[in-house]
Amino acid sequence: MNLTYKYDHFYRYEEITSILKKYEAEFPNLCRLTALNQTPEGRNIWAIEVTNLATGDFSEKPAYFVNANIHCGEVTGSMTAMCLLDNIFTNYKTDENIQKILDHYTFYVIPRISPDGSEAYLTTPDTIRSVNRMYPYSDLMPGLQPKDMDGDGVILKMRVKSPYGAWKVSDRDPRLMTKRTPDDVEGDFYNVYTEGEILDYDGINIKSAPQKWGNDFNRNFPCGWQHSSIQKGSGIYPLSNIETKTVADFIINHKNICSSLNLHTMTGVYLYPPGLKHKKDADPADMARYEAMGKIGTEESGYPAVCILDGYLPEGTAAGAAVGSLDDFNHFNMGIVDFTIECWDLDPRAGIPFGSPIMREETDEEAEEHHLKYLQWIDRENDGEGVKPWTKFNHPQLGEVEIGGIDYKHVVQNPPPKFLPQEVEKHTRFILRHVKALPRVQFRKVDTVKVDESTFKIDAYVMNTGFLPTQVTNEAFKLKIDEDLKVSLCGNDLEFVEGKQIQEIGQLEGYSGIVARGGSLGASSEIVRPCEKKVTWIVKAKPGTELTITCYNSKIGKRATTVTL
Numbered sequence: 001m002n003l004t005y006k007y008d009h010f011y012r013y014e015e016i017t018s019i020l021k022k023y024e025a026e027f028p029n030l031c032r033l034t035a036l037n038q039t040p041e042g043r044n045i046w047a048i049e050v051t052n053l054a055t056g057d058f059s060e061k062p063a064y065f066v067n068a069n070i071h072c073g074e075v076t077g078s079m080t081a082m083c084l085l086d087n088i089f090t091n092y093k094t095d096e097n098i099q100k101i102l103d104h105y106t107f108y109v110i111p112r113i114s115p116d117g118s119e120a121y122l123t124t125p126d127t128i129r130s131v132n133r134m135y136p137y138s139d140l141m142p143g144l145q146p147k148d149m150d151g152d153g154v155i156l157k158m159r160v161k162s163p164y165g166a167w168k169v170s171d172r173d174p175r176l177m178t179k180r181t182p183d184d185v186e187g188d189f190y191n192v193y194t195e196g197e198i199l200d201y202d203g204i205n206i207k208s209a210p211q212k213w214g215n216d217f218n219r220n221f222p223c224g225w226q227h228s229s230i231q232k233g234s235g236i237y238p239l240s241n242i243e244t245k246t247v248a249d250f251i252i253n254h255k256n257i258c259s260s261l262n263l264h265t266m267t268g269v270y271l272y273p274p275g276l277k278h279k280k281d282a283d284p285a286d287m288a289r290y291e292a293m294g295k296i297g298t299e300e301s302g303y304p305a306v307c308i309l310d311g312y313l314p315e316g317t318a319a320g321a322a323v324g325s326l327d328d329f330n331h332f333n334m335g336i337v338d339f340t341i342e343c344w345d346l347d348p349r350a351g352i353p354f355g356s357p358i359m360r361e362e363t364d365e366e367a368e369e370h371h372l373k374y375l376q377w378i379d380r381e382n383d384g385e386g387v388k389p390w391t392k393f394n395h396p397q398l399g400e401v402e403i404g405g406i407d408y409k410h411v412v413q414n415p416p417p418k419f420l421p422q423e424v425e426k427h428t429r430f431i432l433r434h435v436k437a438l439p440r441v442q443f444r445k446v447d448t449v450k451v452d453e454s455t456f457k458i459d460a461y462v463m464n465t466g467f468l469p470t471q472v473t474n475e476a477f478k479l480k481i482d483e484d485l486k487v488s489l490c491g492n493d494l495e496f497v498e499g500k501q502i503q504e505i506g507q508l509e510g511y512s513g514i515v516a517r518g519g520s521l522g523a524s525s526e527i528v529r530p531c532e533k534k535v536t537w538i539v540k541a542k543p544g545t546e547l548t549i550t551c552y553n554s555k556i557g558k559r560a561t562t563v564t565l
Contacts, residue, residue, distance in 0.1 A: 020111075061556075061557045067261070141199070158398075174390070175389055234324050256557050267359075269305070275328050386406060484506050488550045
């Protein structure tokens with residue numbers, strides 16, 4: 001992929017800002033950069049809008065929304081968003097495919113929803129879910145607080161010898177711990193904890209403290225929101241965080257958004273709603289569209305595409321157990337298509353097959369085997385970087401301990417830098433294919449018939465050649481937000497004899513709605529809802545009058561054609 005910038009490290013806030021401002025300065029005909037809001041630490045939440053302004057304004061085309069770092073540590077997501085922009089701007093002048101995309105569609109990109117959190121994640125050893133703000137407690141709580149005790153820049157594991165330790169060193173690899181069996185009574189035994197120090201330590205018990213930064217922005221959206229006593233990390237009320245409210249407001253205020261792509265890590269999977277209920281309880285036509293679009297993701301990445309609740313979360317997860325997500329907000333509140341990419345697929349790379357569902361609970365034996373496969377992959381593919389052998393350390397509270405283990409942030413949660421380019425490029429390829437699934441309204445033809453010297457009949461044939469219908473999802477019908485398409489006829493000194501100047505034509509189906517069957521006798525099509533409609537006017541006008549016919553609404557933007565009488 002021809003790119004201008006390097007993808008050998010994870011960009012900090014200032015680097016992202018600098019690149020976005022360069023795009024704004026160099027490509028004023030293609031983009032607009034806006035600071036949507038400012039975080040408590042004074043960083044801007046940037047949004048960049050991208051289209052070919054010569055063929056219509058940003059709001060005048062169906063839009064594809066890309067966002068990243070709602071989970072601030074999943075920085076591969078923001079790198080994918082930046083790669084998309086890089087690919088567009090680097091290749092626009094020479095790539096006909098990109099030119100056509102920007103002629104017909106708009107991209108809205110928020111590359112980093114939580115800039116405060118990501119900056120802390122990238123500049124400290126800490127692992128942070130969404131943001132480095134105290135929640136739900138205002139003070140540190142008693143217990144083990146994660147901390148880089150040995151000063152090597154990462155927070156790993158520490159093992160502590162104990163006569164009642166639950167673990168022992170594995171015979172298979174000295175870095176691997178195996179569970180103690182019921183008859184293990186001789187040898188060295190350990191308990192294993194996160195590297196850190198214990199607040200209010202009583203000299204005996206080591207218990208994990210509640211998270212100091214417990215916000216989960218992807219549980220703070222209104223759809224199905226539950227109090228944090230039920231849904232961990234959900235915030236004190238829906239959209240209680242400035243970052244999530246900014247995103248929700250952006251989506252609400254940009255009604256031409258047809259599809260949202262949320263960039264996360266990790267696992268290596270494309271996810272689609274619902275997350276708050278079972279797939280069988282969602283609209284079947286919408287689910288069929290997700291399945292078809294998900295195949296594009298699989299083709300480009302090798303990742304499976306599954307429903308969040310039924311295909312991803314552990315088996316037996318009840319409906320309503322994972323709520324308040326951006327995914328469900330987009331689909332069930334806004335009526336738009338929503339995919340989440342969990343970038344970076346260490347498990348299959350290490351030889352660990354996906355379960356069904358993908359996040360099923362592991363047995364103790366499976367967990368040990370999987371950890372060993374991680375270690376072997378690191379040795380084989382990453383030159384041993386990203387794992388620390390158990391190393392003695394004099395802990396100020398515990399005395400002699402050993403610190404070691406896998407660097408979660410830079411191996412598991414995000415790829416080691418040498419694997420980053422291939423990761424971001426394959427998802428960029430998906431985006432540039434997926435955007436073409438959006439509704440695409442066009443005029444097939446306009447017929448004019450001269451009735452008499454000053455009277456004309458005009459028949460305009462408007463069609464949707466996109467995969468998705470113009471209302472995007474059937475959920476939009478249920479929400480009653482399926483704004484009718486309007487078709488207008490304009491020209492100088494027109495007198496309308498029949499047909500209103502502006503006519504509402506409802507919605508146009510996409511080709512995903514055609515019942516297409518294959519069989520031993522070949523293919524067949526059955527059109528259930530129309531993909532094309534005819535709009536008719538009879539007007540009085542002077543011969544030679546130029547007419548402009550426009551189809552528009554807030555979702556598809558507007559499409560116009562001209563004809564001369």
